[in-house]
Amino acid sequence: MQKALWPWNVPMIDKDLLALLACPACKGDVEEKQEKIVCLQCGRKYPIRDGIPVMLVDEAQK
Ligand SMILES: [Zn+2]
Numbered sequence: 001m002q003k004a005l006w007p008w009n010v011p012m013i014d015k016d017l018l019a020l021l022a023c024p025a026c027k028g029d030v031e032e033k034q035e036k037i038v039c040l041q042c043g044r045k046y047p048i049r050d051g052i053p054v055m056l057v058d059e060a061q062k
Pocket residue numbers: 023024025026027028039040041042043044
């Protein structure tokens with residue numbers, strides 16, 4: 001199981017931050033869509049909790 005800890009709190013997801021994120025499943029680029037982080041490559045959707053993207057494969061929705 002892959003763990004990803006987010007080291008700092010961010011009030012909202014900005015473009016610079018999104019550019020740093022990658023899908024933990026396929027390392028693809030991601031974008032924010034409807035309060036989720038969506039992988040452009042494999043289509044997994046990662047939840048955003050309290051403004052923090054939860055980049056965990058186990059949390060992803062297909
Ligand atoms: Zn992916």
